Amino acid sequence: MNFDAILDEFPKYVEGLGVTLKLLALSLSCGLLLAVPLAVVRTVSKGIASRLVWAYTYVFRGTPMLVQLFLCYYGLAQFDAVRESWAWPWLSSATFCAWLTFTLNTAAYTTEIIAGSIRALPAGEIEAAKALGMGRALMLRRIVLPAALRRALPAYGNEAIFMLHGTSLASVVTLLDLTGAARTVNATYYLPFEAFITAGAFYFVLTLVLVGLFRWAENRWLKPMMSR
């Protein structure tokens, strides 16, 4: 084992950590923002809207994220209409495509998680809200969403960790995230163990941080409402 080269290249890893964290934070937050209304549509509506949301989550959950990323980053260039449109400067950027793909992917999983916990709400809570004369919007805002989002926390924590690991795919479309940094270091020095284990250590610590964050959030928001 030779960690001298790794120490020299440490700034690369720190930069990679920044890219990974940026991608993770942006895609998780945008994905969640997208998922909440979609989950409501999925559970409340009974018509075509619910079907469309189902089709979206089905396709995104049924195909590998790597294929989705390639479709966006390499695939869209096939169409002249896309290349000549105002969106091309964005769509030709690896960072933007990675963010877009990760966001749509995590939104699909998160939609199903939240929709599942909305469906699992105790009937009594909704009946009580109706008995108090609440309309549908008020009931969603005050009763359904707060309760469902709290109950979705454990499953959402897993999804967040999956997304952290998923961001490593960004290295395949040339981005220098943590995995990208490790691949560059390996390509330069041919030290696969040292290069990849260092990145692995970073991911492991990030995973532990996420686990800790979600444990804290569960203690803060989920535990108080569970029956003792």
Place this chain on the structure above:
Amino acid sequence: MLLHGFLPSLLEGASVTLGLALSSLAVAIVLGLVGALAKLSRSRVAQGLATVYTTLIRGVPDLLLMLLVFYGGQVAVNTLAPMLGHEDYIDINPFVAGVLTIGFIFGAYLTESFRGAFLAVPPGQREAGLAFGMSPRQVLWRITLPQMLRHALPGLSNNWLVLVKSTAIVSVIGLSDLMTRGQQAAGNTREPFSFYLAVALIYLVFTSLSELGFAWASKRLAIGAKEARL
């Protein structure tokens, strides 16, 4: 012509992907069973090892592990081989590296599913087996394992779906799987969107068929199980 004649190549890639996924699943099931039994055993050492295994593997991205096994394995094998009197340079087979890595990763996830499933079998079943004079091994094979399968099925089906999709990353280390075939066709025809879409559809067929299969299996395994109705 449909897909410029690349359809046979894609289907060939699809069969490689399927073979890779099934072989990895076999490795993962074995590791998962060993891991679950280790976690439930009385030996502190076995428990500790299994915990380190599941915690470490689940904390690191699969792509990174794949790169570690492929490039690291290359170095390891070529450092060790000369000591054993082997002269030539040895190339690691990406299929083997893929199966080992994916099997190793999903073994960790299955350890957790199987552990829960073992715990879901009522202890009276095991005790009854022992009371009949069966050896612990017989109890495991005849009583506990067949019954835990029903409880393990939801976890198994989830992990299988994730596993099938994970196999796409083996294209990064150069295995000629579905993803790689799609990339080649996309490069040759300059129609990347059509081919990646075709690849996505084939994966979608795999995952859809799997879901149907698991729905059937869970019905089949639930025969004779009491169902609670409200």
